[in-house]
Amino acid sequence: MDTLFYNSRRKLSQGLLFWREAGAGTPIIFLHGAWNDSSQWVSVIESLSQEFHCFAPDLLGFGESENPNIHHSIDLQVECLAEFLQALKLEKVYLVGHSLGGWIAASYALKYPEQVYGLVLLSPEGVEIEGQEKYLQKLRHLVNLSPLIVKLLKLLRPLTKILGWHEKIEQNLQQRQTLLEYPIASHLLFQRQRPEITAELLQNRLYLIEVPALILQGGKDTPYALAKSQTYTQLLPKVDFKIIAHAGNDLPESSATVVAGDIQDFVQGNW
Numbered sequence: 001m002d003t004l005f006y007n008s009r010r011k012l013s014q015g016l017l018f019w020r021e022a023g024a025g026t027p028i029i030f031l032h033g034a035w036n037d038s039s040q041w042v043s044v045i046e047s048l049s050q051e052f053h054c055f056a057p058d059l060l061g062f063g064e065s066e067n068p069n070i071h072h073s074i075d076l077q078v079e080c081l082a083e084f085l086q087a088l089k090l091e092k093v094y095l096v097g098h099s100l101g102g103w104i105a106a107s108y109a110l111k112y113p114e115q116v117y118g119l120v121l122l123s124p125e126g127v128e129i130e131g132q133e134k135y136l137q138k139l140r141h142l143v144n145l146s147p148l149i150v151k152l153l154k155l156l157r158p159l160t161k162i163l164g165w166h167e168k169i170e171q172n173l174q175q176r177q178t179l180l181e182y183p184i185a186s187h188l189l190f191q192r193q194r195p196e197i198t199a200e201l202l203q204n205r206l207y208l209i210e211v212p213a214l215i216l217q218g219g220k221d222t223p224y225a226l227a228k229s230q231t232y233t234q235l236l237p238k239v240d241f242k243i244i245a246h247a248g249n250d251l252p253e254s255s256a257t258v259v260a261g262d263i264q265d266f267v268q269g270n271w
Contacts, residue, residue: 031101
């Protein structure tokens with residue numbers, strides 16, 4: 001049976017928000033990752049919409065939602081989500097977040113605990129780990145790389161192949177293209193002033209989250225992602241941790257059936 005999705009838009013004080021919606025029952029909000037939009041949840045929602053009322057918004061500045069000319073922050077995303085839930089008269093929900101969406105979901109549970117039944121966080125961002133700053137410096141360098149240098153590197157492909165540099169350079173150029181396609185994600189994760197980002201990190205406050213949580217992590221994801229998930233697991237008071245061994249950094253897409261089953265088990269076990 002094909003899932004019937006409703007695509008909707010609503011003007012909020014921060015800007016116009018787009019979301020996908022399907023199903024009925026207990027409400028679950030799906031928050032997408034840094035380099036994606038709400039479409040990444042379609043397969044997961046198809047598996048869950050027979051049991052639950054699923055909502056998947058494009059975060060402000062992503063996808064079909066508006067990208068207002070304002071200063072973006074995690075707290076802004078939290079307030080946008082709060083207004084979204086209020087507009088839809090959703091008093092209490094489960095929050096499912098991937099990557100950046102996980103950071104926003106956990107931040108929301110800290111600020112509005114009375115509105116959250118539980119959290120499912122897939123490879124969540126939002127905590128600081130050893131060696132992370134070097135990686136973020138690389139991402140900043142890729143974003144700021146001169147278009148002239150990029151053009152030169154492409155022209156030199158025959159030479160870089162001979163020197164054995166081609167694969168690494170191509171990976172970096174592809175990663176740069178992804179970063180440029182999602183400027184708000186780049187801004188939130190590594191292009192703001194460091195004190196502002198540090199103030200929104202969660203490692204010193206996760207112990208205050210009292211709702212139950214489930215952390216899902218791809219076994220083939222990066223060591224940085226695994227370390228962040230482990231940090232969440234160590235610091236959250238009521239938490240289960242599961243590694244999906246065959247999965248990488250695209251859990252909602254590559255492991256939709258497994259992820260949907262884990263979400264269903266979590267919600268039914270905490271309802």
